[in-house]
Amino acid sequence: MEQHEVIKQIKKADRAIVEENFDTLIDIYTDDAILVIEPGRNAVGKDAIRKAFEAIAVYFKNGLQVSQRGIEVLESGNTALVLANTVISAPNMPEITRKATYVFNKDINGVWLCSIDNSYGHEIISKNV
């Protein structure tokens, strides 16, 4: 089965993160994209997202590994929601799996770009409700 274009973009982003190829990585985001750095702390816009990924790379001793273990795409018009089991590890962190949520929008050229990158999924819901 032909892989969804959104999944191809996510795999490209995963490779770019592992290779610390931030030019390629940032091209996958919309101009006003939002990245959840950790619950309660977000980066907005390409510059802020790039800086966040540079800091994350250093934090994880330049050995961050990212892959997807199970992924589904729900598409409606120019919007797609991705549910993914995102597996992360690093020299200073044992492997963890996050129930990640990503939103992509199709631009005028038909290219899917990430507008909302929340690898923490429901962890961002504050506990004081």
Add this chain to the structure above:
Amino acid sequence: MEQHEVIKQIKKADRAIVEENFDTLIDIYTDDAILVIEPGRNAVGKDAIRKAFEAIAVYFKNGLQVSQRGIEVLESGNTALVLANTVISAPNMPEITRKATYVFNKDINGVWLCSIDNSYGHEIISKNV
């Protein structure tokens, strides 16, 4: 704190589901919205979504209760991702909490409409990966 317009729409939808007010409910969706009826089975478009909710109402003995226990909105341009703990019960079903994911798009009049309604969250990821 002023409640996000998207949260107001979700609360309106919850009330409409409980009251079986399907005209109000369907107005909250985009024309090509997708609703996950159950993992692997989706309804696409207002007509199909309305029929799905009518069938769901009957299935739950016209006693479905829906509410949100913790909700967060991530917004980027005209797209918003909602992470919610959605609590559901019915006369023939004990209370369950789903880690729901919803996507809303702002239309040309500035009204937020639901384009992707996946109350099952990561449960839609198939096990054979």
